[in-house]
Amino acid sequence: MKEHTPLIVRALRNEVTERPPVWFMRQAGRYLPEYRELRSKHTFLQMCHTPELATEVTLQPLRRYPFDAGIIFSDILLPLESMGAELEYIPGTGPVIRNPVRTAADVRALKDFDPIRDLPAPMEAIRLTTAAADVPILGFAGAPFTMACYLIEGQGSRNWPETKRLMFGQPKLFDELLNRLADAVGDHLQAQIDAGAVGVQLFDTWAGVLGPADFQRWALPANRRALKRASGAPTMFFTKDSAPFLPWLRDIEADAYAVDWRVDIGAARKVLGDVPIQGNLDPQALHAPHDEIRRRVRSIIETAGPKGHIFNLGHGITPDIEPAAVEAAVEAVHAHRWS
Amino acid sequence: MKEHTPLIVRALRNEVTERPPVWFMRQAGRYLPEYRELRSKHTFLQMCHTPELATEVTLQPLRRYPFDAGIIFSDILLPLESMGAELEYIPGTGPVIRNPVRTAADVRALKDFDPIRDLPAPMEAIRLTTAAADVPILGFAGAPFTMACYLIEGQGSRNWPETKRLMFGQPKLFDELLNRLADAVGDHLQAQIDAGAVGVQLFDTWAGVLGPADFQRWALPANRRALKRASGAPTMFFTKDSAPFLPWLRDIEADAYAVDWRVDIGAARKVLGDVPIQGNLDPQALHAPHDEIRRRVRSIIETAGPKGHIFNLGHGITPDIEPAAVEAAVEAVHAHRWS
Numbered sequence: 001m002k003e004h005t006p007l008i009v010r011a012l013r014n015e016v017t018e019r020p021p022v023w024f025m026r027q028a029g030r031y032l033p034e035y036r037e038l039r040s041k042h043t044f045l046q047m048c049h050t051p052e053l054a055t056e057v058t059l060q061p062l063r064r065y066p067f068d069a070g071i072i073f074s075d076i077l078l079p080l081e082s083m084g085a086e087l088e089y090i091p092g093t094g095p096v097i098r099n100p101v102r103t104a105a106d107v108r109a110l111k112d113f114d115p116i117r118d119l120p121a122p123m124e125a126i127r128l129t130t131a132a133a134d135v136p137i138l139g140f141a142g143a144p145f146t147m148a149c150y151l152i153e154g155q156g157s158r159n160w161p162e163t164k165r166l167m168f169g170q171p172k173l174f175d176e177l178l179n180r181l182a183d184a185v186g187d188h189l190q191a192q193i194d195a196g197a198v199g200v201q202l203f204d205t206w207a208g209v210l211g212p213a214d215f216q217r218w219a220l221p222a223n224r225r226a227l228k229r230a231s232g233a234p235t236m237f238f239t240k241d242s243a244p245f246l247p248w249l250r251d252i253e254a255d256a257y258a259v260d261w262r263v264d265i266g267a268a269r270k271v272l273g274d275v276p277i278q279g280n281l282d283p284q285a286l287h288a289p290h291d292e293i294r295r296r297v298r299s300i301i302e303t304a305g306p307k308g309h310i311f312n313l314g315h316g317i318t319p320d321i322e323p324a325a326v327e328a329a330v331e332a333v334h335a336h337r338w339s
Numbered sequence: 340m341k342e343h344t345p346l347i348v349r350a351l352r353n354e355v356t357e358r359p360p361v362w363f364m365r366q367a368g369r370y371l372p373e374y375r376e377l378r379s380k381h382t383f384l385q386m387c388h389t390p391e392l393a394t395e396v397t398l399q400p401l402r403r404y405p406f407d408a409g410i411i412f413s414d415i416l417l418p419l420e421s422m423g424a425e426l427e428y429i430p431g432t433g434p435v436i437r438n439p440v441r442t443a444a445d446v447r448a449l450k451d452f453d454p455i456r457d458l459p460a461p462m463e464a465i466r467l468t469t470a471a472a473d474v475p476i477l478g479f480a481g482a483p484f485t486m487a488c489y490l491i492e493g494q495g496s497r498n499w500p501e502t503k504r505l506m507f508g509q510p511k512l513f514d515e516l517l518n519r520l521a522d523a524v525g526d527h528l529q530a531q532i533d534a535g536a537v538g539v540q541l542f543d544t545w546a547g548v549l550g551p552a553d554f555q556r557w558a559l560p561a562n563r564r565a566l567k568r569a570s571g572a573p574t575m576f577f578t579k580d581s582a583p584f585l586p587w588l589r590d591i592e593a594d595a596y597a598v599d600w601r602v603d604i605g606a607a608r609k610v611l612g613d614v615p616i617q618g619n620l621d622p623q624a625l626h627a628p629h630d631e632i633r634r635r636v637r638s639i640i641e642t643a644g645p646k647g648h649i650f651n652l653g654h655g656i657t658p659d660i661e662p663a664a665v666e667a668a669v670e671a672v673h674a675h676r677w678s
Contacts, residue, residue, distance in 0.1 A: 159623050159657055168627030211600045211621050211653075244582040244601045261550045262583045282550050284498050288507030314550075320500055 006136045008069045012199050012234040012256055014276050014308035020301055021068035022333040023138070024326065025238075025258075026316030027061040028073045032323060034060050044089040048075050051124035058129045058137070064323065065330045069138050069199075070129055072192070074122040076142025076203055079184050080151055082118035083110045093155060100154035102162065104170075107177045113184035115191035123195035130196040139192030143204030143239075144181035144222035148174070151181075160209055167218060178222040186229025193233040201236040201258065202226060208241025215245055223252045236278060240315055246271040261285075261314025266303040276308035281329065283313045286321045290328040297332035306338040345475045347408045351538050351573040351595055353615050353647035359640055360407035361672040362477070363665065364577075364597075365655030366400040367412045371662060373399050383428040387413050390463035397468045397476070403662065404669045408477050408538075409468055411531070413461045415481025415542055418523050419490055421457035422449045432494060439493035441501065443509075446516045452523035454530035461527075462534035469535040478531030482543030482578075483520035483561035487513070490520075499548055506557060517561040525568025532572040540575040540597065541565060547580025554584055562591045575617060579654055585610040600624075600653025605642040615647035620668065622652045625660045629667040636671035645677040 008021035029035055035057060039047065047053045057073035077095050081087045086098035101107055115123070122139065129137045150156070152163045167174045189200045207219040219239075227235050238258035239245065246268055249257055256276035259268045265280050285296050301311065311333045317326065346360035368374055374396060378386065386392045396412040416434050420426045425437035440446055454462070461478065468476045489495070491502045506513045528539045546558040558578075566574050577597035578584060585607055588596055595615035598607045604619050624635050640650065650672045656665065 161623055161626055161657070161659055164621070164623040165626040168624060168631050208601065209623075212603050212606075214621075241580065241582075241601065243580075262547065262580065264551050267551075280550075282503070282553075284500055284503040284548075285507060287500055287504040292507050318498055318500070 006068065006198065008136060008138075008310060009198055009234075011308055011310045012236075012276055014274065016306045016338070017309075018338055019336045020304070020309040020311040020333060022311040022330055023067045023069040023071060024061075024313050024317055024330075025071070027065075027067060027071060027326075028057045029317060030319035031317050031321045031326070032060055032064070044075070045087075047073065048078060049121045051121050051128055054121055054125035055128040055132065058125060059132060061326075062133055062135060065327060066334055067135060067330060069135050070133050071138045071140060071201075072122050072126050072129065072197070074125070074140070076140070076147065076205075077150055078119055078122075079113050079115070079141070079188055080147060082113050083180075083184065085151060095150060095155060097150060097154045100162070101151045101177065102166065104173050107173055107180070110177075110180055113187065115188045119188070123191050126192055126195040126197050136198035137196065139189065139195075139197035139200040141185045141188045141192075141200065141202055141226075143202050143207065143219065143237075144178045144185055144226055145210070145219035146204050146206045147181045147185065148177055149206045151177070160206065167214070174218065178218060179225065182222045182225040183229065186226040189226070189230035189235070190232075193230060197233055199234045199236060199256075200230060201238055202254070204237065204239040207239045207245070212244050216248060216251075220248070220251055223254075227252065227254055234276075238278075242268065250275065256308070256310065258310075258312060259314065264303065265300055266305075269304065274308075276310065277304060278310040278312045279304075280312070280314040283315050283317055283321070286317070286325040286329065288325075290325065293325060293328045294332040297329055298336065301333065301336050345407065345537065347475060347477075347649060348537055348573075350647055350649045351575075351615055353613070355645045355677070356648075357677055358675045359643070359648040359650040359672060361650040361669055362406045362408040362410060363400075363652050363656055363669075364410070366404075366406060366410060366665075367396045368656060369658035370656050370660045370665070371399055371403070383414070384426075387417060388460045390460050390467055393460060393464035394467040394471065397464060398471060400665075401472055401474060404666060405673055406474060406669060408474050409472050410477045410479060410540075411461050411465055411468065411536070413464070413479070415479070415486065415544075416489055417458055417461075418452050418454070418480070418527055419486060421452050422519075422523065424490060434489060434494060436489060436493045439501070440490045440516065441505065443512050446512055446519070449516075449519055452526065454527045458527070462530050465531055465534040465536050475537035476535065478528065478534075478536035478539040480524045480527045480531075480539065480541055480565070482541050482546065482558065482576075483517045483524055483565055484549070484558035485543050485545045486520045486524065487516055488545045490516070499545065506553070513557065517557060518564065521561045521564040522568065525565040528565070528569035528574070529571075532569060536572055538573045538575060538595075539569060540577055541593070543576065543578040546578045546584070551583050555587060555590075559587070559590055562593075566591065566593055573615075577617075581607065589614060595647070595649065597649075597651060598653065603642065604639055605644075608643065613647075615649065616643060617649040617651045618643075619651070619653040622654050622656055622660070625652075625656070625664040625668065627664075629664065632664060632667045633671040636668055637675065640672065640675050
């Protein structure tokens with residue numbers, strides 16, 4: 001790692017930077033041929049649990065593109081395995097939990113999660129990548145509500161009916177589950193910071209299925225509880241469908257907020273106030289001609305302004321994106337100079 | 340139909356009503372055993388194209404519940420069939436178009452749509468249901484952007500990559516397609532009004548995948564163009580993911596706006612101003628205990644206020660909802676009285 005303070009650390013401190021630092025959600029992943037090559041030899045869970053493989057995957061995009069940070073290759077659901085979920089990744093379906101949590105007995109049967117004891121691979125991979133990379137490494141975890149969605153439903157869902165049935169029907173039990181998950185997730189973030197992550201992002205991917213009152217009642221306090229357990233590096237909070245929640249998102253008490261692409265980043269800043277913001281190129285805009293990609297990158301940078309902006313997508317890269325499109329976007333960020 | 344001015348017509352005129360009128364998106368559908376019974380004997384497209392079957396399905400929920408309006412049983416994609424799409428409904432997958440539109444030649448090969456000539460069934464079903472029901476009947480159509488999504492992608496998608504590739508890469512061609520669809524859809528709405536629909540709703544289900552600038556550039560003017568072709572009855576506009584678009588939604592020039600459940604209906608009113616509003620119970624809240632359903636219904640009514648509010652869900656009923664839950668919700672609306 002270089003000696004000067006890295007650009008992403010400065011932006012996370014809400015400083016003015018000469019250009020925004022840039023990283024992409026899921027920058028280590030299936031859109032890269034070298035990832036697919038490695039993945040063809042190992043299961044997804046093997047890759048997550050083997051520090052050397054997770055390190056290799058984390059470094060792959062850093063060899064191709066001048067990203068200003070790596071994000072550790074891992075998965076938000078891994079702590080659930082340690083807590084007792086029978087987790088599998090099924091091609092075409094995604095994560096499946098064979099023993100979903102539906103009752104008070106199920107919640108109480110969940111084991112406590114100690115990241116050092118139960119899930120050492122991401123921390124070891126953070127140490128290895130930090131030593132190997134020229135840029136700092138970020139850690140992450142799933143937000144309690146999003147983790148609860150998978151744990152209750154047993155797999156991805158459009159409407160998460162079982163989750164909402166439990167939430168609306170047994171609110172105290174749902175609170176208990178969120179608290180258990182918040183503590184697990186918070187400890188996981190802390191362990192990653194202790195291993196050398198210069199920042200950690202909490203992903204509340206599915207919180208957008210909640211109405212505003214339900215977000216404030218459940219997801220928000222669980223997120224705050226998780227983040228309160230993590231200190232020593234800046235915390236970032238992401239939810240898809242950010243727009244409805246912007247007015248009270250800062251009650252989560254993260255250090256920075258990542259917004260999705262369905263909100264103007266300037267309008268989001270006005271609501272959020274003076275706090276670092278991350279985002280927000282439409283991931284599908286990477287299918288556009290490169291000139292259009294560059295135009296959109298510049299527009300986001302101009303709209304976000306020079307202070308505390310981290311350039312990112314509004315959600316993860318999809319596997320169908322051409323690597324050359326990522327290059328066009330990242331280089332457009334690098335080409336920017338606030339005069 | 341009763342002699343006095345129906346409650347839904349009064350609310351659509353932005354009048355104060357003693358309680359909000361109530362109807363539910365997809366109130367005629369798979370959650371009803373009598374629908375599944377009829378569906379087991381006919382294909383989905385047969386049911387849409389046979390006025391007597393569409394009439395029966397439209398009337399089914401009106402026999403069970405005191406809804407204040409029927410919504411004609413039909414499907415937003417039917418005009419695409421007439422325009423040349425090889426449309427099929429595949430159980431588990433949903434609508435599939437075998438010959439998706441991807442090129443200028445594909446767009447120009449689309450046939451013009453004349454609803455009277457090409458798609459008479461919904462209008463005939465509106466006449467039959469209007470004669471048979473005690474409450475007025477609503478018509479509907481898919482919004483141009485949402486229709487374009489299916490036409491280009493060929494089936495439902497999470498990210499609509501082909502749609503965005505065409506939109507970003509060939510913006511003039513995309514405009515041309517949206518204009519063709521807007522004219523088709525506008526004529527379809529007008530034909531339904533002429534057949535007796537007391538109001539028509541335009542469904543822009545997928546507009547929420549657009550960033551705000553892209554919504555304003557493409558979906559918004561196409562919606563306005565469609566609605567300009569329809570007169571003689573109030574028009575309603577629905578998009579899932581309403582929150583990001585509220586500040587300029589009224590540029591669409593609909594007579595009423597339906598909002599999804601991820602926005603507080605009082606906050607939405609403040610942004611939209613003095614215009615009829617429809618919504619916005621979380622469809623998955625119908626999995627809640629009935630007391631909780633009633634509490635949520637009351638809260639929405641109180642928040643929306645007595646003027647120009649039409650009670651509805653924030654999106655369609657899902658097939659897994661218990662009919663008794665719908666009854667609890669509808670009766671809670673009926674139990675309300677503005678004093």
